Amino acid sequence: MIKAHPTDAMLHAYVAGELNSASALVVSTHLDMCPHCRRMANAVEEELACEFESAPAAQLDGDDMHLMLDAIFSSSASKFDTEVSPYPAQAEAQAPVKPKDAMITLEGKRFQLPRSLANQKHRIGPWSKMMGNMWRAPINLGTDEVANLIYMDRATSVPEHTHRGTELQLVINGVFKDEYGSYSDGDMLVLDHTHQHTPETTDEDCLILAVMDAPLHFTSGISRLLNPFSSLFFR
Numbered sequence: 708m709i710k711a712h713p714t715d716a717m718l719h720a721y722v723a724g725e726l727n728s729a730s731a732l733v734v735s736t737h738l739d740m741c742p743h744c745r746r747m748a749n750a751v752e753e754e755l756a757c758e759f760e761s762a763p764a765a766q767l768d769g770d771d772m773h774l775m776l777d778a779i780f781s782s783s784a785s786k787f788d789t790e791v792s793p794y795p796a797q798a799e800a801q802a803p804v805k806p807k808d809a810m811i812t813l814e815g816k817r818f819q820l821p822r823s824l825a826n827q828k829h830r831i832g833p834w835s836k837m838m839g840n841m842w843r844a845p846i847n848l849g850t851d852e853v854a855n856l857i858y859m860d861r862a863t864s865v866p867e868h869t870h871r872g873t874e875l876q877l878v879i880n881g882v883f884k885d886e887y888g889s890y891s892d893g894d895m896l897v898l899d900h901t902h903q904h905t906p907e908t909t910d911e912d913c914l915i916l917a918v919m920d921a922p923l924h925f926t927s928g929i930s931r932l933l934n935p936f937s938s939l940f941f942r
């Protein structure tokens with residue numbers, strides 16, 4: 708049961724085509740996994756369509772018209788049933804993905820990627836080992852945004868840290884927990900400087916899609932020595 712979802716504002720921005728590609732990839736992948744948010748997104752889509760329909764055409768000046776056309780062409784209208792994505796990084800390879808093409812392997816384990824992420828499989832770079840039993844594979848979206856797949860093996864923890872910017876995390880498979888709760892398949896977290904936490908896995912491993920706009924800031928003990936290098940680990 709998914710219990711952590713994008714905020715209404717984020718869902719609205721997603722449908723309106725206002726999120727950057729990396730954040731859109733996280734929300735889109737969450738939608739693949741979350742029927743509740745798919746319904747919400749469809750409702751927002753209808754709401755936006757009604758707003759445009761009710762705007763008198765004569766009152767649209769050149770800029771408004773431009774905005775409207777942008778919105779129409781970047782809109783996720785019908786996306787949820789026709790596989791068409793609103794964002795450039797996701798606009799390619801939108802045909803349904805065969806299950807075997809959506810598999811990735813790491814450390815002898817196989818993971819099934821949700822459709823939005825599977826469509827970006829060719830953008831996933833090589834895995835590299837980070838601290839402890841964590842691995843990272845960058846996802847090159849062709850922009851400055853930083854998206855990574857992070858794999859935490861069982862009984863692994865990240866030193867306590869906070870976030871200088873905003874980080875989106877989506878659990879693709881497995882379970883991790885922190886001081887706020889326990890998260891599993893489909894849970895999507897929005898983390899910022901107000902969250903100081905120590906993510907860890909116990910008897911299950913965890914594959915996470917993570918997008919961040921600034922390096923982590925480690926807050927406790929010797930791990931603070933990592934701060935000058937945290938951009939190497941987490942970007």
Ligand SMILES: [Zn+2]
Pocket residue numbers: 709711712713737741743744745
């Ligand atoms: Zn949801």
